[in-house]
Amino acid sequence: MLSELIIEPCSKENVKKIVDGINEYNLHKVPALSDVWTPLEYVVKNKNGIEIAGLLSGINYWNGLEIKILWVKEGYRKKGVGTRILKYVEKIAKEKGATISMLDTFDFQAEGFYMKNDYLPIGEIKNFPSGHRRIFFSKKLNE
Template identity: 30%
Template sequence: MDKRKELMSMEISAELSPANTEIEIICKGLTRFNQEACSEDKHSKTSIDLAVFVRSEEGEVIGGLTASCSCGNLRLEEMWLPEHARGNGIGKRVLTKAEQLAVENGCVQSVVSTTSFQARPFYEANGYQLVGTIDDLPVGHATFFLVKRLD
């Protein structure tokens, strides 16, 4: 089948609550594309997911951070601590562990987005600099984009 006919026969569908296996196809494809686009240096093949967990005395996960390293960048995805674990340095320790692990795996900077009702002051207190803002994301609030050099 020629490419034009193949393109004409493709179906486009929009779905709510799509299957994780189908989402993974898109994510893996984009990851491969991004890695190929990165320069051929020590950063180009680094693509890992990472997490830093805060555990109770019983070993139960009570909070922490998820992130990924790709093309020399640490992308902080989710960070959450229960109320009783905030404001006493635990968050800084969690963030520092993630940054250390990222540096060990070739990352030179860390990027994060946070909303106006979340943790911008926390990230700025830990060396992150504001590089962009989008108002009304979510509506009535703002999303901030921050970066920190790790090298």
């Protein structure tokens, strides 16, 4: 039977089928508390309208804020821009019912930044990439 299987790249329809399938399974086990995915995606611009930072995230169906990417342009780092957009998104997420925030970063990216913003390390992968660590963080939003 396994020898008869074919593995091939996904089409958009395949991706939808996979997402729908895992959502159906998950929601059968634990009912949703909110919409399946509520995007929270924001950009920060300077006074000249130039994009200097952005945050891509969303609220999952169990009211968890998942931060995928937080970027601040070189020259604007360590000036409070990252904290400002992070706090902004956390506030909106809480207003929409999120109770926890989660993300991952690397030791060469923003480990210290997230710790300064009250995120707690909950796990890590050592030596990935080689000589570094990938760190997973969470933060309770209702405290």
